[in-house]
Amino acid sequence: MLLAPGIGAIVKLLMQVIVAAAALACAGANAQSIAENPAIDMPGFLRISVEAANAREGRRISEADFIRMSRDPKTLILDARSRQRFDELHIRGAINLSFPDIAVDSLSSTIPDKSTRILIYCNNNFSGALGAFPTKLPVASLNLSTYIALYSYGYRNIYELAPLIDIKTSKLNFESSAR
Numbered sequence: 001m002l003l004a005p006g007i008g009a010i011v012k013l014l015m016q017v018i019v020a021a022a023a024l025a026c027a028g029a030n031a032q033s034i035a036e037n038p039a040i041d042m043p044g045f046l047r048i049s050v051e052a053a054n055a056r057e058g059r060r061i062s063e064a065d066f067i068r069m070s071r072d073p074k075t076l077i078l079d080a081r082s083r084q085r086f087d088e089l090h091i092r093g094a095i096n097l098s099f100p101d102i103a104v105d106s107l108s109s110t111i112p113d114k115s116t117r118i119l120i121y122c123n124n125n126f127s128g129a130l131g132a133f134p135t136k137l138p139v140a141s142l143n144l145s146t147y148i149a150l151y152s153y154g155y156r157n158i159y160e161l162a163p164l165i166d167i168k169t170s171k172l173n174f175e176s177s178a179r
Helices: 007-030 040-059 063-070 083-088 104-110 142-152
Strands: 075-079 117-121 160-163
Touching: 040 160, 063 075, 063 117, 063 160, 083 142, 117 142, 142 160
Parallel strands: 075 117, 117 160
Antiparallel strands: none
């Protein structure tokens, strides 16, 4: 149901249709005697992805807001890129929890308080440093996967750096951990 005209409402409706179609497709696949795996839940993933996408709409922030929010000592900057890319160059003060390592135990030890404000960024936020920030396809942007993963684990105070920023003109402070 469209509550108001506009792109956001259309995207929301489209995502709900996609979730419903995927759930039907999964049900059809299960009917073909494919072994169930209770540790993998595609319909649940699609449902939580739509929920996370709706929450994300109001959580994409400017570079200035990212910098302002990062100054709060209770805020955590999370970089989910590989350790190699993180060590090469990252936003000063960020912690690295590589996306493949996001799991129940690593999250509970890295971010024990689920109400912690978390700022995220990824490769697709920066241009001008392809070694440290190699471009991904827009639909494969790490911000999307990271936001959905954190949301799935119960974190709701997540903010995402929105713009594409030239690293040479960025007001963010970067550092290297490379030896």
